[in-house]
Amino acid sequence: DIQMTQSPSSLSASVGDRVTITCRASQSISSYLNWYQQKPGKAPKLLIYAASSLQSGVPSRFSGSGSGTDFTLTISSLQPEDFATYYCQQTYSTPPEYTFGQGTKLEIK
Amino acid sequence: QVQLQESGPGLVKPSGTLSLTCAVSGDSISSSKWWSWVRQPPGKGLEWIGEIYHSGSTNYNPSLKSRVTISVDKSKNQFSLKLSSVTAADTAVYYCARSRVLGYSSSSRHYYYGMDVWGQGTTVTVSS
Numbered sequence: 474d475i476q477m478t479q480s481p482s483s484l485s486a487s488v489g490d491r492v493t494i495t496c497r498a499s500q501s502i503s504s505y506l507n508w509y510q511q512k513p514g515k516a517p518k519l520l521i522y523a524a525s526s527l528q529s530g531v532p533s534r535f536s537g538s539g540s541g542t543d544f545t546l547t548i549s550s551l552q553p554e555d556f557a558t559y560y561c562q563q564t565y566s567t568p569p570e571y572t573f574g575q576g577t578k579l580e581i582k
Numbered sequence: 583q584v585q586l587q588e589s590g591p592g593l594v595k596p597s598g599t600l601s602l603t604c605a606v607s608g609d610s611i612s613s614s615k616w617w618s619w620v621r622q623p624p625g626k627g628l629e630w631i632g633e634i635y636h637s638g639s640t641n642y643n644p645s646l647k648s649r650v651t652i653s654v655d656k657s658k659n660q661f662s663l664k665l666s667s668v669t670a671a672d673t674a675v676y677y678c679a680r681s682r683v684l685g686y687s688s689s690s691r692h693y694y695y696g697m698d699v700w701g702q703g704t705t706v707t708v709s710s
Contacts, residue, residue, distance in 0.1 A: 474644065504687070507696050509628075516677055516700035517620075517628065522684045523694040560628055564695045569641040571618075571630040571695075 475499050475563050479574035485582040490551045494577045496544045496561035505565035508537055508546045511576075512557045520559075521546065556581050584608035586678050586701035594672075594708050600665040604678030604701060611654060612636040616681040617661045618697060619652060621674040629674075633681060634661055668708045675703040 476499040486492050496506065504524040509517040519528045521537035524544055534549040548555055561574040590602035604617070611617060619631040632642035634652045642650050651664040665672060678701045685694035 503690060503692070505692065505694065509697075511628075516679075516703055517697070518700075519696050519698050522696040523687075526685060526694075528684075528696065528698065562628075562630075562697075565692075569633065569695075570643060573628040573630065576627045 474570060475502060475566055475572055477561055477563055477572050477574040479559075479561055479577045481577060482575065483578040483580065485580050486551055487582045488551050488553055492548045492551055492579065494546045494559055494579075496539075496546070496574050498542045498544075498563055498565075501541045502563045502565035504540045505563055506537070506539065506544050507562045507564060508535075509560045509562065510555075510557045511560065517560065551579075553581075555579065584680065584699045586680065586699060588676060588678050588701045588704040590704060590706070592705055592707060594668055594706060595710055596669055596708055598668055598708075600663070600668050600672060600676075600706055600708070602663045602676055602678075602704065602706070603660055604662070605658070605660045606680075607659070609680065609699075611659045611661060612656055614683070616641075616695070617652075617654065618679045618681045619663045620677045620679055620697070620700075621672075622677070622703075623671070623674045631663065631665075631676075670708050673706065673708045675705050677701055677703045 506524045508521040511517040525537045558578045585607045587605045616633040618633040649666045654661045679697040680699040683693045
């Protein structure tokens with residue numbers, strides 16, 4: 474099975490900062506990588522699919538990159554509403570086994 | 583506007599069976615999408631449980647496969663989760679979600695899927 478590892482596990486940043494979160498797969502997953510945002514007490518929200526495609530309605534300050542085993546989620550200029558936990562998810566496995574990373578909690582500095 | 587709503591008992595006894603239903607509105611469960619269950623133990627990350635297509639085809643997390651059954655009721659436009667032989671480790675918020683094709687790679691002939699609509703989640707506690 475494919476393991477997904479995110480780093481860091483937590484991150485403190487300020488409004489306006491540029492932030493990057495990393496996700497590493499235990500084997501190549503091509504570009505079959507999604508990113509989700511989850512706020513406390515709420516369901517996750519899809520931000521990025523296919524490693525770099527922005528989901529409809531998601532602000533352009535969010536971007537994703539990478540392929541193979543190494544991926545990044547970048548927020549170009551943090552807004553107050555961006556403080557949340559972010560998860561990566563692989564959708565490469567056949568048959569499907571949609572593993573999530575352990576999450577990265579983004580906190581206000 | 584597509585909405586998913588989970589329902590079911592909030593308390594299940596150890597060794598019992600957890601049963602949840604996800605009602606779908608604004609979309610047909612018979613459309614070309616997969617319908618998923620994801621859970622999140624208190625203070626922890628997300629775990630994919632499994633998914634079902636309207637034809638009844640299913641995919642399950644191997645770590646839960648022996649205890650999980652996902653079914654679909656097209657007449658009620660809903661799908662369900664049953665998890666047997668539960669223990670305290672199954673205590674979690676359970677989410678249902680819609681998973682659909684968002685893109686296609688012609689080079690690898692593989693579809694890109696994403697969970698684009700989620701229910702609000704329901705808390706299930708396993709305790710005597």
